[in-house]
Amino acid sequence: MHEYPITLRIVEIANQQAEGVGARVSGIDLVVGDDSGFIGESIQMYFDIIAEGTPCEGAALSIERVRPQLKCAACGTYFVRKPFSFACPQCGGDGYPTEIGKEFYVKSVELTTEG
Ligand SMILES: [Zn+2]
Helix, strand or coil: CCHHHHHHHHHHHHHHHHHHCCCEEEEEEEEEECCCCCCHHHHHHHHHHHHCCCCCCCCEEEEEEECCCEEECCCCCEECCCCCCCECCCCCCEEEECCCCCCEEEEEEEEECCC
16 A cells, blocks of 8 residues: 555645645645556545645545556557557557556645635
C-alpha cells in the first residue's frame, strides 16, 4: 500500500496552500494514470484518514484517470490499445509505450473561506 506516503504529500501540499491564505480546502483534482502505479481507490481511502482534523477534512477528492496510450512505430499514431493487441488502428504496425498513462499530479486545489 504505497499510496500512503503520496497521499500524505498531497494533503500537505493542499494544507499549505489553504493555511497560507487562512482558508479551507474544498476540493482537490488529482490526475492518475492507469500506469502510474497508484490506485485511485487507495488514495481516496488514505485521504479520508489523513485529512481528518486538517484544512483538508471534508474536501472532495476528484480523481481523473488517464488511460495509457501507445504510439505506432510506423505512422506515429497515438492510440489506446485493445485487449491482447498492440496493433495500430491506422496501419496495423506495432505500438510502443509512451508517457501517456503514467501521469500522477495535483491538477488543482480549490479553497474556500466559508465555514
Ligand atoms: Zn500506425
